[in-house]
Amino acid sequence: AQKVxxxxxxxxxxxxxxxxxxxxxxxxxTTYYLFWYKQPPSGELVFLIRRNSFDxxxxxxxxxxxxxxxxxxxxxFTITASQVVDSAVYFCALGTSSGGYQKVTFGIGTxxxxxx
Amino acid sequence: xxxxxxxxxxxxxxxxxxxxxxxxQNLNHDAMYWYRQDPGQGLRLIYYSQIVNDFQKGxxxxxxxxxxEKKESFPLTVTSAQKNPTAFYLCASSPRTGGRSGxxxxxxxxxxxxxx
Numbered sequence: 295a296q297k298v299x300x301x302x303x304x305x306x307x308x309x310x311x312x313x314x315x316x317x318x319x320x321x322x323x324t325t326y327y328l329f330w331y332k333q334p335p336s337g338e339l340v341f342l343i344r345r346n347s348f349d350x351x352x353x354x355x356x357x358x359x360x361x362x363x364x365x366x367x368x369x370x371f372t373i374t375a376s377q378v379v380d381s382a383v384y385f386c387a388l389g390t391s392s393g394g395y396q397k398v399t400f401g402i403g404t405x406x407x408x409x410x
Numbered sequence: 411x412x413x414x415x416x417x418x419x420x421x422x423x424x425x426x427x428x429x430x431x432x433x434x435q436n437l438n439h440d441a442m443y444w445y446r447q448d449p450g451q452g453l454r455l456i457y458y459s460q461i462v463n464d465f466q467k468g469x470x471x472x473x474x475x476x477x478x479e480k481k482e483s484f485p486l487t488v489t490s491a492q493k494n495p496t497a498f499y500l501c502a503s504s505p506r507t508g509g510r511s512g513x514x515x516x517x518x519x520x521x522x523x524x525x526x
Contacts, residue, residue: 298452303450329514329515331517337498337500337519337520337522338518338519339453339500339502340517341514341515341516344514385452385453389515396441396504396513396515397455398455399452400452401452402450402451402452
């Protein structure tokens with residue numbers, strides 16, 4: 295069974311603060327992939343990153359960075375110098391492949407509010 | 411522009427009626443998905459399709475039906491058998507399913523369905 299836990303349901307930070315969104319996953323598959331999506335108030339899920347289980351390199355993209363640690367089954371997301379436009383719900387997701395079908399399990403999301 | 415188009419954005423249904431949500435993609439993706447999102451919950455998979463004229467039930471398929479007559483289109487019908495249909499519905503697609511690397515799922519803007 296697959297499971298994604300986002301323990302922080304809501305976070306509020308003041309603009310320019312750094313914030314880390316936690317994601318812990320469970321799977322028995324040795325090959326899997328992890329995603330982060332952003333859902334602004336408009337509703338559409340915007341893809342941010344995909345990381346494969348065999349690639350533990352951390353990644354930085356502008357103010358966004360991701361820390362993948364297989365030892366702790368975590369894939370945390372940090373926003374540096376947060377901005378009001380970062381306010382959204384962020385979803386972590388876990389994907390595995392079985393019989394040609396890609397199964398993706400989502401966490402319940404973390405609502406981030408950046409206060410000006 | 412390439413993307414996934416869902417319509418209508420907002421839909422109101424009377425109890426006992428069937429309604430169909432449209433989803434069209436021009437990304438030439440093989441796989442398409444329907445997810446349901448309820449407040450405070452993650453996304454739950456309703457149906458998915460890997461190729462034309464083939465589809466499989468997801469985790470919460472009861473009360474829903476789909477068709478995949480064309481690669482670009484994957485409409486979802488919410489039937490009167492769905493006991494609690496009020497939710498946000500997201501259509502998605504990906505280049506192909508399975509494989510060691512997996513593939514990113516891209517989402518449409520969603521459709522809000524309300525039962526009145």
